[in-house]
Amino acid sequence: MRVTFLGTSGAVPTTQRNTSALLVNRDGDRLLFDCGEGTQRQMMRFNTGFAVDHIFVTHLHGDHVLGIPGLIQTFDFNDREDPLAIHAPSGTRGQVEDLVHAGGNDPAFSVRIHQVDAGDTVLDRSEYEVRAVRVDHRTNAVGYAIVEDDRKGRFDREKAETELGVSPGPKYSKLHRGEPVEHDGRTIRPEEVVGPPRPGRRMVYTGDTRPTDAVVAAAEDADLLVHDATFASDWADRAKETAHSTAREAAVVAQRAGAKRLALTHISTRYAGDHSPIEREAREHFDGEAWVPDDGEQLAVPFPDED
Numbered sequence: 001m002r003v004t005f006l007g008t009s010g011a012v013p014t015t016q017r018n019t020s021a022l023l024v025n026r027d028g029d030r031l032l033f034d035c036g037e038g039t040q041r042q043m044m045r046f047n048t049g050f051a052v053d054h055i056f057v058t059h060l061h062g063d064h065v066l067g068i069p070g071l072i073q074t075f076d077f078n079d080r081e082d083p084l085a086i087h088a089p090s091g092t093r094g095q096v097e098d099l100v101h102a103g104g105n106d107p108a109f110s111v112r113i114h115q116v117d118a119g120d121t122v123l124d125r126s127e128y129e130v131r132a133v134r135v136d137h138r139t140n141a142v143g144y145a146i147v148e149d150d151r152k153g154r155f156d157r158e159k160a161e162t163e164l165g166v167s168p169g170p171k172y173s174k175l176h177r178g179e180p181v182e183h184d185g186r187t188i189r190p191e192e193v194v195g196p197p198r199p200g201r202r203m204v205y206t207g208d209t210r211p212t213d214a215v216v217a218a219a220e221d222a223d224l225l226v227h228d229a230t231f232a233s234d235w236a237d238r239a240k241e242t243a244h245s246t247a248r249e250a251a252v253v254a255q256r257a258g259a260k261r262l263a264l265t266h267i268s269t270r271y272a273g274d275h276s277p278i279e280r281e282a283r284e285h286f287d288g289e290a291w292v293p294d295d296g297e298q299l300a301v302p303f304p305d306e307d
Contacts (some may be wrong), residue, residue, distance in 0.1 A: 001026050001201055001301040002223065003147075005293040006042040008265045010230050010244075011063045013038070014272045017174035017295050019063040020265070022205055022226060022248060023048045024146060026128065033144060033205045034058055039067035040074050046296040050075065056130065057088040058207025059141035060095050076107045083110035087122050087132075089140040090115040103215065118142050118214065133218040135209035140245040143207050145218045148200025151303070152176055160193045199304050204259075208266060210240070211249040219257035223301050227253060227294075231294035232277040247278040251285035262290040263299075 002025045018163035019036025023043070026111055030052045032039075035298045043050060058064055068086070075084065084107075088096050096113050116122050118134035122144065133143035155176050160166045164190065171181045180189045204219040205226045219225045230244035239246045246251075247264055254262040271278055282290040293299070 001203065002265075002298045003203070003226075003301060004046055004048050005263070005265070005295060005297045005299075006039055006046065006048070007034075007036045008267055008293055008295055009063075010266050010268045011061070012269050013063075014269055016272065017267065018042050019066075020058075020207070021067065022265075023052070024203065026146065029053070029125070029284050031056065031123075031130065031146070034064040034207060035067040035071060036063050037066040037070075040071045041298075042295065043071075046298075050078065050080075053082060053084060054130075055084070055086045056122065056144050056205075057086060057092075057096070057137070058143060058205075059089060059139050060092050060135055061139065061208070064207065065096075065099055068096075068099040069105065071099055071120050072107055072111065073103075073105055075109065076105070080107075080109045083112060085112045085114060087114045087116050089142050090117050090139050093219070104254075117141060129287060131205070131218070132243065133204065134212065134214035135206055136212050137208045137210070140208070141207060143209065143218070143221075144216060146203045146245050147199075148202065150197040150199055153195035153197055156193045156195070160188075164188055166193075201303055202303055203301060209245055211245050211253045215252055216257045219254065219259050221304075222257060222259040223304060224261045224299070225254050225257065225259040226263045226265055228266045229278055229282065230266050230268050231270070234277075235268070247281040248285050251282040251290060254282075254286045254288065254290070259290050260304075262286055262288060264290065264292045267292060294299070 004023045005020035008020035020034040021039040022033045024031045032052045032055045071263045088245045118131045120132045123130040128148040135143045203224045227250040228245045229247040229250040231239045
C-alpha cells in the first residue's frame, strides 16, 4: 500500500501545497480520495498515473472537488473506455453530476455516482474494504477507512521439513491454505506448521472534520491516520467555528485510537512559510510518528508485523 499526498493545503492553495487530494495504490488498485482543483496536474507531477477507477469524495466543498471536471476531461482526451465510479455523501448526486458535465462535457466512458452514508461498505474487494466513516463538518460529509482482511499465518518451513519430514511442494500449499495432508501414514494438520492469522493494514482518511469518537473507533490500531489539522491551538476558536481540527485535537484522536502514524493535512495558509507549529503541537500529544507531509511525498504503509 503506497500513499501519495497530492494536495495538503486547506481551502486555499499555496505555491507549495495544492488543495485536498490523496492517492492510494493498493497492490495495483489506485484509489483517489478527494480531488481538489489541479489534482490532474499533481498526478502528472508525481507520476501516479491516471489508472484510477474509484474517486472517494468526503464532501462537496470546492477545495475537495473542483478538480473532478478537469480530471474527467483529461480521461476523455486520453480515450478512456473503462468506467469510473465516484462515491460521495448522500444527497450530493446532483452536485456531482454537475461537476462531471461541467462546461457541457459528456464523457465517452461511463461515470457511475454512488451515494454513501457513514457505516456503509463503499467498496468490497477480495482482500480489503473501503468503509465510510462518520465525521463532523459543516456539510454532509464522510471520511473513509481502507481495511484489509487478515492474512494467512506464517508457514514454519523448518518445522515442516526437519521435524515432520514434509518436503517443499504441493503439500506446503495445501497446508498454508488450511487443508490437512497425509504424509508417512499420518495426518498433518495446518495448525502444526501455520501460525495464527496476521492482521492486514488499516488506513483512515478523514477529510475535513472536528475530532470525533467515530474516527477514533475507525482508526483503532490504524497503521496510518490522515487527519484534518488545519490550525494550531492558538486558532482553536476558529477551528471550532469552521468545523476543522487543531493539530492537538488530531493528535489526541490518534493517541486514543492507538494509531501508529499520523499525517496532518488541510494545513491553513497561515502556516505556508512554517508548518513547524502544527508538527510540534501534534508530537506533544501523540506517541507515534506525526508529521505534515509535503505535496508529492509518498509513504509505503508496512504491515503491522513489519514495523
